[in-house]
Amino acid sequence: MTREGLFACVDARAGAVVAKSVNESAAARRQLDIADYAFVSPGGTVRPPGEARLGDGLLNRSGLAQVDLDSWLSVLSDGVAHGAPRGCPVLGSITLGDPSAAARIGHAMASVVPAVELNIGAPHGREASAVRQLTEADAVGEAVRVVRDAVEVPLFVKLPGQASDVVALARAARSAGADAIGLVGRYPGFLPDLDGGAVLGSWGAWSSPGCLPMSLYWVGKTRLALGEDVPLIGTNGARTAADVRRFLASGASAVEVVTALWVEGPGVIGELVAGLEGLDLAEFVGSALAGAREYAEIPPVSPPAWLPYTAHWPRPSAR
Template structure:
């Protein structure tokens, strides 16, 4: 896909860079633009000084498949990422200047730069969104931040009424496309997406990272606390909600959490996403990883979006296979002692 229209925003390709410390400065954002991103979501802000102070205790650990932990800067493909983070440490007026400069740079190269708000107080988010809308072409409202379970300065909304109220308040103040990022840890993420759409979201992002915890087995825990978790293993979990939302709702979808390769991006698209935000792949592979993903989805047609759903059945409609899939496993166990 070499051109994407999503919720009123047009981008050159579906591979977007998500909000993170990599997009917290003008230099970081422009590096993503130069690497070929379809769009860049700037680091989130909100009204809380406490959320900004939390960045002082940010930490990152890459976890290999065998459970060994690598320090920041040493991540390898296939690693999971457990981290603790905060929001950009900048006054809003200064941040608006950065966003304006970043968007001028990106727009000239076909790459829009979005503002991002991690929800604290909905009324404050509306005020920030109104200000951002004067300098960016779209705003992302993150109500799925995993740190919302640990940090009082941000919120993770997992109930329909809360999503409806927050999105409606921010929507009333923002006159550019509003994209709402939802959590994956909720009883019914499709219901949250439906509520966000009904309250005015132009597109929905599915899904935020999961809360995580990992003992170090030396009497403590990796990072010394709880954190947020993402890994290639999260990909099927994210695609579950993307595919369900695509089948049940009429809302443009943005995939997040689990895409590390071009094949992963394609799987998001085949599940119904029209764009995919990536972050951890860039922590590990740098800007070159982004270019590989962009090249890997070039030429994909519009009809590819949601194509995996055409052959997907509900459980009750799946015909039995010729031989039970569990049979080889039971045979291995029952014959092992003979």
């Protein structure tokens, strides 16, 4: 959200940096005034940001960059100028409010950045009307078409994971002109504090390492359905180099990371990138999908895999 932040990610050798999202709405900018963050350990301990660990989940309210568009374009422009000679594209991002306003912002951004990401998957859209989460294919197609027509650089579209058919959303976004598809946004979340209230005192957005397989599911399904010519950007749940590799093996050509960056600082980017050393990416991307059969193709498991569990239950007489 700041020049310094963009520069730090470039200097940490990110493959590309997507800047904080903006949109046309003053109400969306004000959301930042009520933003709050709670990290949750695997055992359920709630920790403030300064004490977060990499394996924690993150429940939060979020906002958008709190600057006017001209000032924001100037930040982006500085980011692009810093990234370009270092081989790191810096991109603009819009969180959808009104599609025609997103088109206007995207058009302005395209004069500064080499590509724009449009986020139509933010779970905050369920709680605040200033941003929108689209979960129906028709609505996705319509919004993407409006923005696509106005943006003269590649347009990436980030989808929600909470639709009955995320592949249908990806197909609609692609048909409407998306150059790459981001899969998937974070989830809505709620956590009672068991003291009569709720963590953060509200509903929120949630992600955790446990969300990784849910993201990988839609990456893999979309790769199979849309084919290898449609570039996919995996996101939501990558904290380690192994997680990044799992996104790639599921069919993503790039991986977006936020929470790990918050917890570990920009240095984590170098570790994630180093974890890809020696990979033949052309071969590795999508390589796990050969091992993903349909249920109907699986022969009976013999002996039944559930048997060992019940075999260890105590008999009633032994209780």
